[in-house]
Amino acid sequence: MKIAKVQKVESSFDLECKDIAADKSISHRCAMFSLLSDKTSYIKNFLLAEDTLSSLNIAKLLGADVKMDGSSVEITPPAKLKEPFDILDCGNAGTGIRLYCGLLSGIDGSFVLTGDKYLRVRPMGRVANPLREIGAKIDGRENGDKAPLHIRGGKLKSFEFESKIDSAQVKSAMILAALNADGKSYYRENLLSRDHTERMLKGMGVDIKNVEKDGKEWIEINPITKPLEPLDIRVPADPSSGFFFAVAAAIVKDAKVVIKDVTLNPTRVESYLALKRMGANVEFVQKEDKYEPIGDIKVSYSGKLKAITVDSNIAWLIDELPALAIAMAVADGVSVVKNAKELRVKESDRISSVINGLKSCGVECKEYEDGYEIRGGNINSATIDSCGDHRIAMSFAIAGLLNGMQINDVECIDTSFPNFFDILKEITKVENEDRAS
Numbered sequence: 001m002k003i004a005k006v007q008k009v010e011s012s013f014d015l016e017c018k019d020i021a022a023d024k025s026i027s028h029r030c031a032m033f034s035l036l037s038d039k040t041s042y043i044k045n046f047l048l049a050e051d052t053l054s055s056l057n058i059a060k061l062l063g064a065d066v067k068m069d070g071s072s073v074e075i076t077p078p079a080k081l082k083e084p085f086d087i088l089d090c091g092n093a094g095t096g097i098r099l100y101c102g103l104l105s106g107i108d109g110s111f112v113l114t115g116d117k118y119l120r121v122r123p124m125g126r127v128a129n130p131l132r133e134i135g136a137k138i139d140g141r142e143n144g145d146k147a148p149l150h151i152r153g154g155k156l157k158s159f160e161f162e163s164k165i166d167s168a169q170v171k172s173a174m175i176l177a178a179l180n181a182d183g184k185s186y187y188r189e190n191l192l193s194r195d196h197t198e199r200m201l202k203g204m205g206v207d208i209k210n211v212e213k214d215g216k217e218w219i220e221i222n223p224i225t226k227p228l229e230p231l232d233i234r235v236p237a238d239p240s241s242g243f244f245f246a247v248a249a250a251i252v253k254d255a256k257v258v259i260k261d262v263t264l265n266p267t268r269v270e271s272y273l274a275l276k277r278m279g280a281n282v283e284f285v286q287k288e289d290k291y292e293p294i295g296d297i298k299v300s301y302s303g304k305l306k307a308i309t310v311d312s313n314i315a316w317l318i319d320e321l322p323a324l325a326i327a328m329a330v331a332d333g334v335s336v337v338k339n340a341k342e343l344r345v346k347e348s349d350r351i352s353s354v355i356n357g358l359k360s361c362g363v364e365c366k367e368y369e370d371g372y373e374i375r376g377g378n379i380n381s382a383t384i385d386s387c388g389d390h391r392i393a394m395s396f397a398i399a400g401l402l403n404g405m406q407i408n409d410v411e412c413i414d415t416s417f418p419n420f421f422d423i424l425k426e427i428t429k430v431e432n433e434d435r436a437s
């Protein structure tokens with residue numbers, strides 16, 4: 001087992017983060033969507049982390065020719081996707097397995113999608129069930145809800161589907177299935193979840209647009225009749241990864257950070273707005289707009305943070321709630337997170353992992369079925385179990401800047417942000433150790 005001991009920060013810092021991990025959501029989609037073209041896609045700054053490399057490896061197993069030069073990747077798709085000789089291992093990635101499930105449901109062949117022990121206990125019915133409704137043949141453990149999933153790809157029917165959960169993974173799986181359906185399909189969600197799929201597919205030539213039907217807004221997806229244009233993209237930095245350092249700047253006296261070249265997509269920056277509501281200085285500087293608005297985010301300390309309630313637009317900051325909980329744990333007053341039951345089915349049950357971790361650090365908090373309550377105070381030094389969850393490990397590493405922290409089982413950080421400790425070491429001392437578990 002790998003452990004990390006983070007030491008209390010000795011002085012304030014002014015950090016320019018030029019090498020925050022590339023966006024995970026966009027990198028997954030680059031690996032998959034390039035398979036929908038008949039030409040080579042050119043991707044720069046592809047995220048070289050376990051999750052996204054698993055998606056890229058699956059693209060290879062499906063017949064793509066992949067050339068890599070550091071983080072620059074060229075993906076040449078096969079003329080027709082190939083039935084793989086082996087299982088398709090998505091590692092720890094929910095996005096990988098759920099999106100591939102939608103994509104492969106409409107492709108002729110037999111495919112087995114699986115992942116690590118954490119992924120194999122996460123619910124897959126949220127994508128498998130609506131896909132089954134349109135004719136997909138998907139089976140799996142626990143009555144078809146858990147991986148390994150077996151897909152027998154084939155013809156799919158067009159659909160009108162109103163999703164009960166605001167999930168970009170469900171939406172993307174259905175959109176990918178719709179590309180191979182027998183007519184126009186319609187998808188609707190209550191809150192716009194991250195929309196990288198719509199933006200990227202539109203950029204590749206898919207006829208996908210928002211339309212009004214029966215007084216409600218729907219996404220209309222037309223099936224593809226010819227191969228798509230290839231991708232030519234530089235993946236921006238991941239705002240969810242950058243957010244750990246945003247929290248660091250908001251809680252360490254007189255600290256400042258600039259997160260460079262990050263996506264400023266409105267569905268991805270809600271956590272920064274929450275930090276702003278807590279009193280931190282937060283500024284967005286947009287520099288370009290290709291597929292997504294991209295720019296820098298500047299965050300600096302502005303005194304003691306104030307407690308806030310977070311109970312709306314949850315899909316827009318779901319991944320950042322563990323790091324935001326660290327800011328809440330030092331804010332003045334009681335912060336509340338509600339309507340966030342989705343946290344229970346992430347890489348770990350993040351309601352329990354956040355609350356157990358904070359309690360070990362002496363923070364007063366209460367757990368709800370759909371969230372928690374945190375009374376701000378001090379975060380004491382403790383030993384934290386990451387629960388195999390990268391965002392829990394990194395959140396408590398940042399908390400350690402205040403009084404020190406030991407985090408056990410930090411291998412999981414490699415799923416999304418392999419150079420996290422290199423950046424943290426620019427601020428404070430970190431000892432990384434390997435221990436027999």
Ligand code: S3P
Nearest residue numbers: 025095166167168169170318319
């Ligand atoms: C993701 C969507 C979100 C997010 C996940 C990445 C994506 O999950 O939590 O980390 O890339 O589509 P849900 O769609 O399940 O909310």
